[in-house]
Amino acid sequence: MEAFSSMIRKAVSAGILDGIKLPNDGLILSHLLYADDCVFMGKWSDNNLKSGLKLMRCFYFCAGLKININKSLLFGVGIESAEVERMASLLNCKPGNFPFVHLGVYVGSKMHKIDSWKAVFDVFESRLALWKASVLSIGGRVTLIKSVLESIPNYFLSLFKAPVGVVKGLEKITRKFLWG
Structure with a gap:
């Protein structure tokens, strides 16, 4: 998972993936990893979601660990549910709803x-x-x-x-x- 984290950080620094810029010249938040769980965070755009999917595919080819997109959920904060459902169908995952349980x-x-x-x-x-x-x-x-x-x-x-x-x-x- 450390290799995956490095891939994501490099994609963010290269401008391929847009994370969330924290205020007051803070960090750019793009992902959280815990054991085998990964949470991507970023700006809502078709390119950003497709870049995340490409990163997961690249990780699969490099490490041999396949990410099950069918089990994944897509959440949109401040995004209409129809738009979340549209993007989820493009990515072949499920739309998520708030509140949800993550790591208990x-x-x-x-x-x-x-x-x-x-x-x-x-x-x-x-x-x-x-x-x-x-x-x-x-x-x-x-x-x-x-x-x-x-x-x-x-x-x-x-x-x-x-x-x-x-x-x-x-x-x-x-x-x-x-x-x-």
């Missing part, structure tokens, strides 16, 4: 609303459904809470500021499990 994070969701934290509550409750509080000692319950339950929302809390209702709701579930 809701992108485009309003995380200041309690409803957006439903996934965290669902994980809490699914874990608790597997455990029987009545057969565990108080020490066992405290250990499970500290080692498992308290680590579940850490990823979300490192990215988003949780509403007070979310924190209180998670604490309520935890207290209910602790005291049986």
